[in-house]
Amino acid sequence: MNSLALPDVASQPRAPQDIALEWVGMQNIALPVVLADQRIAAFADAGVSLDDPATRGIHMSRLYLALECLEDRPLTPGLLKHVLGHFLATHAGLSKRAFLAVRGELLLKRPALVSPLSGWKSYPFEVSARLDAKGLRIELKLDVDYSSTCPCSAALARQVIQQRFAEDFAGRPLQRAELLAWLGSERGIAATPHSQRSVASLRIRLAADQGELPLPALLDTAEDSLATPVQTAVKRGDEQAFALANGQNPMFCEDAARRLHRALSGFDGIRAFHVRVVHAESLHAHDAIAQSAWNWSQECC
Ligand SMILES: Nc1nc2c(ncn2[C@@H]2O[C@H](COP(=O)(O)OP(=O)(O)OP(=O)(O)O)[C@@H](O)[C@H]2O)c(=O)[nH]1
Structure with missing residues (x-):
């Protein structure tokens, strides 16, 4: 049987009570991507709006196949726009908005604080992009682990x-x-202050027309502002330097959120951000949390 003979249920009209849909697509598609000169085993969510209430379904395979060009080319705003444009072009008359999210873990090699050693750190990230009549919007999500010593x-x-x-x-x-x-x-x-493993979750909306996804630069900026990022290879000299860094940078969760806010405010190419820090308290069984935002609204990518 050739493909012309196959029934195409998605194209058939639906019953009269039909409704346009905000997002239709697929999530957790396994996909290798290239980011920061690395090949990353990522997962993608791909979707479009279904604006035509009379059409039963979108064409999932067209979204899936459009992802193929992410395999070999560096992930940039331009490439995301190209893929999203393809989603819309293959759903002409059905969809006005296209969405793509790519999740993975970026590995960055980090030097020890004083010894000549180094090791790898894994940074979970998500890049979400949306294309519609307003243009391309990109949001980055990044997590940064650090140590916080309680100033009290x-x-x-x-x-x-x-x-x-x-x-x-x-x-x-x-x-x-x-x-x-x-x-x-x-x-x-006779007494030591308590410290805790802490995590900063950053959500960053890029300004229009950015040529790159500045993930490594954002991670460096966040870690520099906190001054106590978790370490990789550690000898005693490095541990002593870490103790010094903690002693010089005691932080409530409020302090950490304000440090990140100040640092991101000075970062070029950002049009909005949201910061949430979680200090997994060792004094309490609950966590301490602070959030801060700039130019933020609940619109999503
Ligand atoms: N729209 C839709 N398709 C689904 C869903 N679950 C699985 N699919 C399948 O996705 C497959 C691909 O759909 P299409 O992209 O329309 O495939 P196609 O008709 O062969 O491709 P085109 O000729 O490009 O339209 C079909 O076999 C669908 O059954 C769903 O929930 N919605």
């Missing part, structure tokens, strides 16, 4: 150390060598 806990720990010092050295003159030894002993660090 740090102050309370310092107070305990002060009290311990007052007790241990009460009523006698201070000897430099004795004091130095005390500072290096467990009595000299």
